[in-house]
Amino acid sequence: MRPFVRRTCVVVTSLALALAGLFVAVPAVNAQVPAGSGTGPYPAMYETDLRLSNHTVYRPRTLPTDTTLPIVVWGNGACRADGTWFDDFLLEIASHGFLVIANGRPGGTGQTQASWLTDGIDWAVRENSRLFGKYRGKLNTTKIAAMGQSCGGLEAIEVSADPRITTSVIWNSGLFGTGPKPELRELHAPVAYITGGESDIAHANALDDWSKLPPTLPAFLGSLDVGHYGTYGQTNGGEFAQVGKDWLKWQLKGDQTAGQRFAGPSCGLCADPDWDVQQRNLG
Secondary structure, X not given: OOOOOOOOOOOOOOHHHHHHOOXXXXXXXXXXXXOOOOXXXXXXXXXXXXXXXXXXXXXXXXXXXXOXXXXXXXXXXXXXXXXXXXXXXXXXXXXXXXXXXXXXXXXXXOEOOOHHHHHHHHHHHHHHHOOOOOXXXXXXXXXEEEEEEOHHHXXXXXXXXXXXXXXXXXXXXXXXXXXXXXXXXHOXXXXXXXXXOOOOOOHHHXXXXXXXXXXXXOEEEEEEOOOOOOOOOOHHXXXXXXXXXXXXXXXXXXXXXXXXXXXXXXXXXXXXXXXXXXXXXXX
């Protein structure tokens, strides 16, 4: 996997601007419009926000007026607090009309916690109703996904008992051990596991999780032979980003065409010889 590029950010430090934020929307610091802004209909950017100190927010550059944005919270591999480590992948997701909140600041260091995903959800819900806020009425707070890669996938599983979660996507990850895994019994919304095939160090964990999911839970398991680091560093996040945005379009936007990649015996990924697929309760 190629190294992820950290981009130089412009930091707004004006005291007057910060004080003005008590009454009006505060322009986010570290706002960036990268050269690669996704292939979706809403060219994307990332930024940070003074009200959410440990995160990076990915969004369409111009917030749509004809639709609201579902919310996606993201945990990084290694639980690393670098919100731009998966930027190509997350920009692609955001460009299809999602607000993506990644753990960690741009180029950040240190370790994250699962509670940071919940912090991101709480912030988005508040911003959707904050008087004069730029996100006021722009977000769909009834459609929320928890996602993460590797260690971040474990974080996503941990917070997925939250009743606000509409779907979870666990990338190159699965709970350790082969015991009962009671955390999985707390899952209540459709879940997708995406792995890098047998060469993915977390593939066996994902398969064991799969065998212990609640029997009536809608679930999908897809494996592509790309290893633990997936395609995240490829242009626009590669194949993983295309699969991820389609799952989210289906689960969070009701896009039935996107859902055809996952549901039914003749689903799109089922027919793709590069993918190994299992599914249950998807219709």
